[in-house]
Amino acid sequence: MRRFCLPFVAALAIAIPAGAQGDFIVVQSTTSTQNSGLYDAIVPAFTAGAGIEVRVVAVGTGQAIRNARNCDGDVLLVHAKAAEEQFVAEGYGISRADLMYNDFVLVGPAEDPAQVGATDDIDAALAAIAGSKAAFASRGDDSGTHKKERALWAHAGVAPEGDSGTWYRETGSGMGATLNIAIGMGAYTLTDRATWIAFGNKGGHRILSEGDEALFNQYGVIAISPEKCPTVRADLAQGFIDWLLSDAGQAAIADYRRDGQQLFFPNAGR
Amino acid sequence: MQGFGDAFGAAFALIARFDTDLVEIVGLSLRVTLSATLFACLIGFPLGALLAVGRFPLRGALTVLVNALMGLPPVVVGLVVYLMLSRAGPLGTLGLLYTPTAMIVAQTILVTPIIAALTRQIVADLDAEYHETLRSMGAGAGMRMRTLLWDGRFALTTAALAGMGRALAEVGAVMIVGGNIDHVTRVMTTAIALETSRGELALALGLGIVLMILSLALNSLAMGARVGAARMAHA
Numbered sequence: 001m002r003r004f005c006l007p008f009v010a011a012l013a014i015a016i017p018a019g020a021q022g023d024f025i026v027v028q029s030t031t032s033t034q035n036s037g038l039y040d041a042i043v044p045a046f047t048a049g050a051g052i053e054v055r056v057v058a059v060g061t062g063q064a065i066r067n068a069r070n071c072d073g074d075v076l077l078v079h080a081k082a083a084e085e086q087f088v089a090e091g092y093g094i095s096r097a098d099l100m101y102n103d104f105v106l107v108g109p110a111e112d113p114a115q116v117g118a119t120d121d122i123d124a125a126l127a128a129i130a131g132s133k134a135a136f137a138s139r140g141d142d143s144g145t146h147k148k149e150r151a152l153w154a155h156a157g158v159a160p161e162g163d164s165g166t167w168y169r170e171t172g173s174g175m176g177a178t179l180n181i182a183i184g185m186g187a188y189t190l191t192d193r194a195t196w197i198a199f200g201n202k203g204g205h206r207i208l209s210e211g212d213e214a215l216f217n218q219y220g221v222i223a224i225s226p227e228k229c230p231t232v233r234a235d236l237a238q239g240f241i242d243w244l245l246s247d248a249g250q251a252a253i254a255d256y257r258r259d260g261q262q263l264f265f266p267n268a269g270r
Numbered sequence: 271m272q273g274f275g276d277a278f279g280a281a282f283a284l285i286a287r288f289d290t291d292l293v294e295i296v297g298l299s300l301r302v303t304l305s306a307t308l309f310a311c312l313i314g315f316p317l318g319a320l321l322a323v324g325r326f327p328l329r330g331a332l333t334v335l336v337n338a339l340m341g342l343p344p345v346v347v348g349l350v351v352y353l354m355l356s357r358a359g360p361l362g363t364l365g366l367l368y369t370p371t372a373m374i375v376a377q378t379i380l381v382t383p384i385i386a387a388l389t390r391q392i393v394a395d396l397d398a399e400y401h402e403t404l405r406s407m408g409a410g411a412g413m414r415m416r417t418l419l420w421d422g423r424f425a426l427t428t429a430a431l432a433g434m435g436r437a438l439a440e441v442g443a444v445m446i447v448g449g450n451i452d453h454v455t456r457v458m459t460t461a462i463a464l465e466t467s468r469g470e471l472a473l474a475l476g477l478g479i480v481l482m483i484l485s486l487a488l489n490s491l492a493m494g495a496r497v498g499a500a501r502m503a504h505a
Contacts, residue, residue: 035467055449055451071358072367200470
C-alpha cells in the first residue's frame with residue numbers, strides 16, 4: 001500500500017512547499033471592497049512600506065462580524081454602523097473609525113416593469129416595485145447591504161418578507177451572486193455602487209434610483225480588542241488602521257478608479 | 271452576455287500568459303488536493319479493508335455510516351472544521367484557520383469516506399474470490415487485508431482518483447476554512463467563485479477550463495502509472 005501511494009508522495013514533493021511566514025494580519029471584510037478591486041489597488045503600497053502582509057477574508061458584513069467575534073481576525077472592515085458600534089460596545093473592538101463612504105443604488109432591467117423611472121426618491125421606487133409585484137432580488141444574508149435594504153423597505157412602509165418566494169426573492173448569497181441572479185431573472189436589486197461599477201456581467205441592467213440621502217453607505221474600520229482576543233496581532237492591526245486613516249491611506253482610497261469613476265470617498269476623522 | 275467563446279479565449283490567454291498568480295493558484299490547488307488525497311488514502315484503504323474482512327460488532331452499521339458520509343456536503347465539513355479551528359474553538363490555539371493546512375484537513379475529512387467506501391467494496395469482492403485460498407494458507411485478518419489491498423491496487427487507483435476528483439472540485443469547504451486569501455489560500459475553485467461574484471463570467475469559466483485540463487492531466491498520469499505497473503506485474 002505504501003508503494004501504491006508513491007505517485008502521490010512524489011506529486012507532493014514537487015508541489016510548492018509552505019512559504020516563510022512573515023508578519024501578517026487578517027482582515028475580516030465586507031465583499032464590496034474586495035470585489036471592486038480596492039484592496040488590490042491600495043494594500044501593496046502599505047505592505048511595501050510597513051512590511052506587513054494583509055490577508056483579506058471577504059465575506060458578508062454579518063459573517064465578518066461573527067468571525068471577528070470568534071477572534072478569527074485582527075481588523076474588521078465592514079459597512080453597518082449600528083452593528084459595528086454594538087461590536088465595540090460589547091468589548092470586541094477597541095474603537096471604530098469612519099473610513100470612507102459611497103452610496104447604494106437600485107439597479108433593474110432596462111424595461112423597468114415597475115415604472116420606477118429614474119427617481120432619486122428610494123421610498124417611491126421601492127413602493128412602485130412592491131405595488132407592481134415586480135421581481136426583487138434581496139441578499140437575504142444579513143450583510144451590510146441586506147441590513148440597509150431592510151431599513152429602506154421599512155422606511156418605505158413595505159413589509160416584503162411576507163411575499164418571500166413570490167416577487168420578493170431572497171438569494172441568501174453575496175452581492176456578486178445576487179447581481180448575477182437579478183440579471184438572470186430580470187429582477188431589481190440594491191447594490192453598493194462600487195460593486196456595481198466594477199461588475200462585469202451587467203447585462204441590460206442599469207441604475208434606476210440613486211442619490212437619495214438614505215442610500216448613504218458608510219464604511220468603518222475597527223481594531224479587534226486584545227482583551228477579548230488575546231491572540232490578536234494588535235500592534236500590526238493598529239499599524240494598518242493608522243495607515244488607512246492617514247493622509248497617505250486616504251489618498252490611496254480616493255485615487256482608486258474604475259472606468260474613470262471614483263468608487264470610495266475617504267472621510268476619516270470628519 | 272459573455273459566451274463560451276470568451277471563456278475559451280480567457281482560458282487560452284491565461285495559459286499563454288502563464289501568469290505567476292495562476293501558477294501559484296494551480297500549485298496550491300495541487301498541494302492541498304494531493305495532500306488531502308494522500309492522507310485520505312492512508313486512512314481510507316486500511317479502514318475500507320477492515321470493514322471488508324474484519325468481523326466485529328456494528329460492522330454493518332459502520333459500513334452504512336461510511337457509505338452515507340460519501341454524501342457529506344463540503345459546506346458542512348467546512349463549518350465543522352471552522353468551528354474546531356476557530357480561535358474560539360477547541361483547537362484554536364493551533365492557529366491553523368485560514369492556512370493551507372486547514373484546507374487539507376477539511377478535504378481529508380471530505381474524501382476519506384469516499385475512498386474507504388470504495389475500498390471496502392473492492393476488497394470485499396476480492397475477498398469473496400480468494401477467501402478459501404487465503405484461509406487454507408492460514409492467513410490472519412491483517413495478512414488478508416494487506417494481500418487483498420495489494421491485489422486490488424489497480425482498482426484502488428480508481429478509488430483514489432474518485433476521492434481526488436471530489437477534493438479538486440469542491441469549493442464549499444476550502445472557502446470557509448481557507449478564506450480565499452490572495453497568495454495564501456486561494457485555489458482554483460475559490461478563484462472561480464470570486465470571479466463569478468465579480469461578474470467576470472468568461473474569466474471564471476476560463477479558470478474552470480484550466481481546472482479541467484489539470485484534472486485530465488492528473489488522471490492521465492494515474493492511468494499511465496497504472497498501465498505501466500500492470501505491464502511490469504505481468505512481465
